Amino acid sequence: MVQDTRELNRKAVLTALMMSRPASRKWIAEASGISAATVTRAVDQLIAEGIVTETAEIISESRGRRAVELDVVSNRSFVVGVDLGASNVRLVVADLLARPLLALEIATPTATTARELAHWLASTARTSAGDVWDRVEHLCVGLPGAVSQQKRTISNAPNLAQIEAPTFLDDVENAMGRPVGFDNDANYALLGEQHFGAARSASNAAMVTIGSGLGAGLAIDGRILQGDHGLIGEFGQLPVGPLGTRLEHMVTGAGIIRRAAEAGIDLAAPSQLFASDAGPALKALRAHFDQALLIVLTATTVSCDPQTIVLGGGIANSLASTLDRYQAALEQNLRVSPRLAPAELGDFSGAVGAVVAALHKVYADLGIEEEAFVSLPGGDALTHERVQAARR
Known part of the structure; x- marks a missing residue:
C-alpha cells in the first residue's frame, strides 16, 4: 500500500509538471492538492530517475522568497x-x-x-x-x-x-x-492537427485527406476513434457512384484523371480540374467531383459531429480557396456545418x-x-x- 501511494503521488506530481512546465514545488503542491512534503519526496525520486531537473531560481510573490523551478529533462x-x-x-x-x-x-x-x-x-x-x-x-x-x-x-x-x-x-x-x-x-x-494545427480548439474534430487516396480520421472529446479492423473513417469504400463505383474513385487524383479520360477530356494533372478559367466540359466534371466531396463531408459530419473538419493532401490543397462553398452546402443539407479548414501543418x-x-x-x-x-x-x-x- 505504501508503495502504491508513493507511485500515485509520483504520477500526480509528474503529470502536474508536464501540464504546466516549468513549475516550482509549491505550485505543483497547489495544483495537485498534495502536501508540500509529499511533493518534495516525489520530486526527489523523479530527479534521481533522471526525468526531472532543477533549473533557475525564481522570486515568489510573497516577501521575495526564492523558489527553484523544475522542468522535464527533454x-x-x-x-x-x-x-x-x-x-x-x-x-x-x-x-x-x-x-x-x-x-x-x-x-x-x-x-x-x-x-x-x-x-x-x-x-x-x-x-x-x-x-x-x-x-x-x-x-x-x-x-x-x-x-x-x-x-x-x-x-x-x-x-x-x-x-x-x-x-x-x-x-x-x-x-x-x-x-x-x-x-x-x-x-x-x-x-497532429489537434495538438499543433487547425483543430486545436475543437474537442470533436475530423481530418479528411484527399490525394492519391481518400482517408478520414475522427475524434470525439479529443480522442481518435479506433476500431478492431481499422475501418472507421474508410468512407472511400462507400459504393455511391454509378454501378457501385466507390467514393474514393470519384475524388482522388487517379480517379479524376480516369473520369476525365472517360469523358474525352485531356487532363494532364488533377489540379487542372480546379482552375478558375475551366471550360464547360471541365465545369461539368467539377460538378460531379463537388457532389462526391459533399458526400464525404456529410458522412464525416454525421459520424462524429465535429466542430472542425481539416482537409489535407494534394487535392485538398487545390480546394483551399473554395472551402466556403462546401461549408455552405453542408449547412443547407444538415442545417449546421462544421468549420472547414486547410491543414496548418501541410x-x-x-x-x-x-x-x-x-x-x-x-x-x-x-x-x-x-x-x-x-x-x-x-x-x-x-x-x-x-x-x-x-x-x-
Whole structure:
C-alpha cells in the first residue's frame, strides 16, 4: 500500500509538471492538492530517475522568497514519427517535449518488396536520428490503408500494395529494434492537427485527406476513434457512384484523371480540374467531383459531429480557396456545418501526429496520467514553422 501511494503521488506530481512546465514545488503542491512534503519526496525520486531537473531560481510573490523551478529533462528520450505515403515518406525526430530535432521528406521506394521496404524504413529512421538513436524509445508509422490493431495487418492500400503483406508490420518493428505503433495516416494527421494545427480548439474534430487516396480520421472529446479492423473513417469504400463505383474513385487524383479520360477530356494533372478559367466540359466534371466531396463531408459530419473538419493532401490543397462553398452546402443539407479548414501543418500533419502518438507511449511508460494526453504535448513545439525550420 505504501508503495502504491508513493507511485500515485509520483504520477500526480509528474503529470502536474508536464501540464504546466516549468513549475516550482509549491505550485505543483497547489495544483495537485498534495502536501508540500509529499511533493518534495516525489520530486526527489523523479530527479534521481533522471526525468526531472532543477533549473533557475525564481522570486515568489510573497516577501521575495526564492523558489527553484523544475522542468522535464527533454533530451532524456526521443521519438520518431513517420508518415509512409505512396509517393513520399515524411519523418520527424523529436525530443520528450515534442521539439523537432529533424524533419525529412524523401521519395518512397515503391519498387521494393514488403521486407525491403521495412528495412529501408528502419535504415532511414536510424540514419535520421543519428547520435540520438540510442535514446529513441518509441516510433509510430502512419500508413495509407486500414490498419487492424487486432490482427496487425493492413488492407485497402492499393497505392502501396506491398504493405498489405501479412508480416509487414512485424518486419518493420523487428528491423527498427524498437517498439513501433501503427495506424492509418489520416488518424495520425488528425492527431497532429489537434495538438499543433487547425483543430486545436475543437474537442470533436475530423481530418479528411484527399490525394492519391481518400482517408478520414475522427475524434470525439479529443480522442481518435479506433476500431478492431481499422475501418472507421474508410468512407472511400462507400459504393455511391454509378454501378457501385466507390467514393474514393470519384475524388482522388487517379480517379479524376480516369473520369476525365472517360469523358474525352485531356487532363494532364488533377489540379487542372480546379482552375478558375475551366471550360464547360471541365465545369461539368467539377460538378460531379463537388457532389462526391459533399458526400464525404456529410458522412464525416454525421459520424462524429465535429466542430472542425481539416482537409489535407494534394487535392485538398487545390480546394483551399473554395472551402466556403462546401461549408455552405453542408449547412443547407444538415442545417449546421462544421468549420472547414486547410491543414496548418501541410504535408507534415501525419508525421507530426505520429510523433504525438509515440510520445504518448513514452509518457505512459514514465507514469504520466493518461487523462492528460488530450492536452499533451502542448505549446508550439511542432507548429508548421518549427517543422519547416527543422527540415534537412
